[in-house]
Amino acid sequence: MPPHPETWLRVTPQGLYCEPGGFFIDPVRPVDRAVITHGHADHARPGHQAVLATVETLAVMRARMGEGGAGAVQQPIGPGEVLEQGGVAIRLVPAGHVLGSAQVVLDWQGSRAVVSGDYKRQRDPTCAPFQPVPCDVFVTEATFALPVFRHPPPEGEVAKLLKSLALFPDRTHVVGCYALGKCQRLIRLLREAGWDRPIHLHGALAALCKLYESLGVALGPLEPATVANKAALRGAIVLAPPSAVQDRWARRLTEPVVGVASGWMRVRQRAKLRGVELPMVISDHADWDDLNRTVDEVGAPEVWVTHGRDDALVHALGQRGIRGRALHLVGLGEEDEGGTEAPPATGEGDAAAVRGVAAGTDVAAVSRGEGL
Structure with a gap:
């Protein structure tokens, strides 16, 4: 045996x-x-x-x-x-x-x-x-x-982001996503949905995006996100680490729409406590x-x-x-x-x-x- x-x-x-x-x-x-x-x-x-x-x-x-x-x-x-x-x-x-x-x-x-x-x-x-x-x-x-925790199709969550961009074309949409895996997946989903404009990256995300491209994963036009150039980011998509979207880095942007892409966004109270206007359940x-x-x-x-x-x-x-x-x-x-999704804060509802x-x-x- x-x-x-x-x-x-x-x-x-x-x-x-x-x-x-x-x-x-x-x-x-x-x-x-x-x-x-x-x-x-x-x-x-x-x-x-x-x-x-x-x-x-x-x-x-x-x-x-x-x-x-x-x-x-x-x-x-x-x-x-x-x-x-x-x-x-x-x-x-x-x-x-x-x-x-x-x-x-x-x-x-x-x-x-x-x-x-x-x-x-x-x-x-x-x-x-x-x-x-x-x-x-x-x-x-x-x-x-x-x-x-039942994750919806990620294409529908990306559609929510694009719909918000259409509704608020003058606001910068800043989405928190982890540097390894989530960031690159979100970029590719946006490309598949037809977003062919440059996607702006927080500096902490740039190196791994470059590595993905060197390993054969095409990501399209990417540009650094510089909060000093706020006018250029109107109507743009900015990806940043989840921690950055909640500190002064993101808040310095003009009327940012703050989103987070995470499976934990299924917990509505967690999104509310973190001030997330656009929760995207992508895990x-x-x-x-x-x-x-x-x-x-x-x-x-x-x-x-x-x-x-x-x-x-x-x-x-x-x-x-x-x-x-x-x-x-x-x-x-x-x-x-770095990549895993942090435990949820307790709250009401879900x-x-x-x-x-x-x-x-x-x-x-x-x-x-x-x-x-």
Whole structure:
């Protein structure tokens, strides 16, 4: 009988460790051997001796952390390629999260585990789509694992932005979006919707946009956003880090329409508290329906949850006869700006569901969607 993955994959202070292979997946501390799922800073950290990742993820790590930050030894692995380490066959398949993001497929002695990293199932014109892989254990995130989180088509959210531009042609529209993944996806969605004018970028977003273009993702005309030249930004789209749209940088613009592109904009109270006039529900994480659909498609009898709203997801899985296990990996989902989406503030309305689960109330009712 093949060994159960819990006998060869274990949680350590550094992160998830593959014992026969002698490597960690997305470790939060420096290690000798690391396999990295994608370039967001809560998953890709500096200081590792040897790093295995996709070509794109290694490029992102070098851009964000310097040449040495991507590992003293950097080993890219291409689509369909299999590498063996300590008898463990390793391959990377697309996760659909950001450019270069990958699931780690591990096969050892007839047993298979898939570590998904962060992922989404909606279409993204900047990266390869998620590929379901049948397995014995599926390791998933649970960032939006509550029934209240059902992400609408992103094309409709972009249409809201363009409609606002048509209604207020003299106002600058400033949209907060994360530097890696969300920014470039939003640009491509705008291009697909017909916006061919220059898109203005806060300086913190420019380097990764340049990297995306060097890796084959065309973004069209981009220009720096300079608040000193406010007249030139009338009727323009400006993209900036979420933190910048709430400080004096954005407020210095003339009558800005402030937007934020995030899955957390589904929580209306959060948008209100942050002064967001144009909330855009665009997420690079799977929502409640897609999390459950993915579990069905991979067919794993057991699902491990790395971080997020694990209690509701584990309960819902149990109702379907699937064994769920919360790993409580420390350090994942904690990046404020680099790419993951910060936890929601509690409030009224939709946010009551978030507050209720966090307080340990009726998880069964939440997983059924009652009151949401």
